[in-house]
């Protein structure tokens with residue numbers, strides 16, 4: 527298949543960034559079309575509902591093949607394109623990768639991005655329960671981290687799934703204090719942020 531994949535999403539979006547990171551890590555040339563799902567004045571184009579019936583970002587088109595759900599997108603990109611493999615073959619490593627990605631989606635995204643960053647920036651502030659929930663999540667991620675990467679010596683899709691969430695957490699007013707007890711996780715995040723892929727996909731909020 528020779529068509530360039532086309533990714534639909536927004537530069538501020540955690541999940542769009544995960545897909546863009548997969549492209550960047552593998553060197554996949556692609557087209558990017560902004561779909562600003564939160565913009566009231568410029569809503570997603572009417573035909574976007576065909577690409578994503580749940581109205582979220584990102585979505586991917588590759589030739590006549592379309593896909594939504596970020597884990598599916600990054601697994602497809604990793605399997606269908608050349609470049610460094612981001613998925614291990616060994617059964618336990620593969621299971622661990624799936625576990626970390628599941629933890630990211632089920633716990634880190636709601637607890638760290640919405641429960642802390644968005645609550646502090648836009649909401650009434652962070653409730654005690656939200657801080658407890660965030661700490662539980664960070665402790666679990668720290669426990670799963672096999673430095674230098676989640677699966678040990680090689681980066682995988684697990685690193686790409688978690689990094690955009692922790693980048694946002696670190697930008698929240700209480701983010702640094704929440705991360706403070708976890709030096710290994712902080713070192714991992716700093717190393718991830720130094721990677722070319724993360725530098726090329728920075729959130730507007732990171733730039734200024």
Ligand SMILES: N[C@@H](CCC(=O)N[C@@H](CS)C(=O)NCC(=O)O)C(=O)O
Pocket residue numbers: 539540541542563581582583584594595596597
């Ligand atoms: N399960 C989806 C989640 C995607 C998602 O939540 N994207 C956010 C932006 S980072 C979104 O589109 N939010 C819009 C909304 O919830 O209305 C995936 O893995 O792709």
